[in-house]
Amino acid sequence: MSLLCLHSVFSSPATILHSHSLVQTRPNTPRFVVLSTHSNAKILKTNRKSRYGQTLSLYDDDSEEEGEDDDDDDEGKEDDWLAEDDDFAEIEEYDVNGSKYRSQMGVNKSKSKGSRRSPVKGCGVGSFRSGRSLQVAQEQLDIRNRRNTIKNSFDDTYYNSKDVNQRGKVRTRNATENRYQRLSEEIELDEKWLPLLDYLSTFGLKESHFIQMYERHMPSLQINVCSARERLEYLLSVGVKQRDVRRILLRQPQILEYTVENNLESHVAFLISLGIPNSKIGQIIAATPSLFSYSVENSLKPTVRYLVEEVGINEKSLGKVVQLSPQVLVQRIDISWNTRCIFLSKELGAPRDDVVKMVTKHPQLLHYSIDDGLLPRINFLRSIGMRNSDILKVLRSLTQVLSLSLEDNLKPKYTYLINELHNEVQSLTKYPMYLSLSLDQRIRPRHRFLVSLKKAPKGPFPLSLFIPTDECFCQKWAGTTVDKYLAFRQKLLLKDFAKKHERRG
Template identity: 25%
Template structure:
């Protein structure tokens, strides 16, 4: 297709990026971002319905103005002209057709521009301007597309889901970028950023968690990231769609148009290789890019400098990729600054830095929490007697406890006190199993109490049972407790026997079947020749080391033909055992 060089009067009001006819259309006229999968005649009708003549009243739905066959032909020719225009830049016919069909507002803009110019040339007498009238309609559309000066980028960007105005704004950044290179780059980025996996909603879940625990002044990178989240949240499906290319890519390009300027071979691919070198699997890199997009733009040398500094501070190397996946914001300047403040705060509380670093590696969301907010929870723990070294042990075991709301923490304290614990014992439970105070009362703690009641542990026995083994309140019933109870039943113990054993020694339900229960049961029955019922009276038998205590003492007693109970054999210390059974 050829186009003539025309001399058009400069005073004619052509549509421009700042002022084009589309911006003045009636508010009820809406255009979809994508064409449905219609046949070609249906697509023509679809486009035509979206572009009513300027003389038609948008409110007049009962008497729509009919379109002539010539207008229908012009709509078809508009799309064909756009497709042919794009092919001049080396784009395949199939891809060009797809872009043309998925850029209806761009097509409408060119269509209106041609119509406006035709109207002008129809009354303009004389001059070179009438030369425009000698062109065919497709040539006029191609001419107007060329005059826009974006070389097809606006159509392509609209086909990605951007609005026409956003497409024109972003295209200004891409003046020196060729259309084929841009298309290739976008395909690569979509491949990295979006997968076909079923965990797309998880990225949005991570984003919510990170935002919920952010309470410090933020830098520009975090501000831009939060702005992106806000744009995605405003779309249908909200942040759950952060992992979806249909929603997120357009928002990403609008928020960070510079990403389309990044050279593929000199920046994007080396960035992927760098993340792989620090332990981030390629299939999970999208989580880092989507949760902290400034990483894509940042200079690799600068990112590497930050990574090496973090490795040195936290004294770990091989797990850094996992850390980065948990919390990509650790590369933010504001987050790194807050780390120093957190370490200083806990130093004042006489907590070792190693405990702080262990807590952060386990739950890096702490890095987004202000020290004033951390101080509130530290004060609550201090009221239970948890200070200094104990505080370090608690935050190492359950760092998410630091991000707990004070009122939620106090509710767990009151819950335990209602079970019969005094405040001192509550503190002991918190030191032993702080995970309890990060658990839900309704979803976890109450259900465990109900379960214990069903297996025969009444409310009167709860304080003793929980104090000895508080982990029971946060153990998984189906995966840990029930299988162990089933094993004990299988070896011949009744439900009543098991309940009695739990009341006397609740850690029983915390022992591994393969590593503890089975080998000690088999030694009891097969080697010691004792009935399984013996463990009912002394369930603590399962707590002793088989190799270091049970077997040596059994062989000593057997060598002297001494019969005794499990309690007499194991409860005594070494001196007492030697005095009673060995004559020392």
């Protein structure tokens, strides 16, 4: 029978020892301390049951003494298992797939005297009793180790093959540098540029072209080849011809730096918003690649508003104007418009509305030099007997007369008009189209063909015969087939070419 004693304690802090238990009292506080021959205090639990499910009394009888002693021994062993620090080293944490686990390192290694176990968060006694957490952690660690072993093996194979490939690339680069020997002599050639140079070479660019690109904009050769391919393929997809890529890069090498999302797409969308057909987008880009260097919101749209609000171009005609002269979008349109409008008004007395019509039909007018372009041609028309009103009438109908060469176009046509066609200069005001037609391909062949057939009208040759198509001309005036006329024209061209060659010789 266990002995149970109750003592009232009134004392200063004191420690009462019995068996393995330590009980410390508070100062000047009455305490009742349970003294027992048992080391386990669970005997105080009133709901304690035996291993057979029977409720145990706080005062055990003799019949249960043996069983109770067995229980105490078992539980004492459990407590001893947890208390024997010498048999287990400190518990350490490690991560497996993002979860924390604890493992015992250095089992059966004695600890130095006075050392303390590090606190472990979230580690319950039950987990160590069962040993399941440690087993799961160990299994997952083994799996992780196997994965790392496989990955390391794969990485070794990959890097070994990469080294082989890199050695192969070195040999290829040496061969490539030999191909760009002139370029490497002219500039400091970085081997990182070689893939881009090889790709651009597929568009017909040569070493001399790369030197031009380097001098115009060196960073364009530093672009990653994948980025350059993406951007050029986008331009090809919107209608740019492959043969035009070389010219675009020579004029605007910066285009390799413009991203598809932030630049190219927005500019193409802007052109489409003006009413330009998709089939013409590529031509406009090829004619004015510098378009992409201008901000859509801060430059291009304000230019369009100026053309509509200040110049007076009809908004529906904007697409046609841009197709005829894409440069109108990248020029200081306010200066060019004002200077030419004032010049034509003073020189010919042209009303503003007439100048607007000229610009709408031929927007290139805004790019022509006044001193070297407009004024010399106006003076030529004056020299052949035209008055300012006649010149203005011709320009309203055919503004591109101001772009024609004086020596190779206007003067030879005027001479043929007077000497061969026996016509007067005033006929040009009625048929200004005559000045835009080819002398070798249209005017001379038709006139000579009718003369050879003896079907040429008497008197001044009508300029209206040069305007219809070849089919209409042959059917209505020549009375023959188109093939016969084309054969005659070909022989005439060969004779004229032979005469010109003899003169040069």
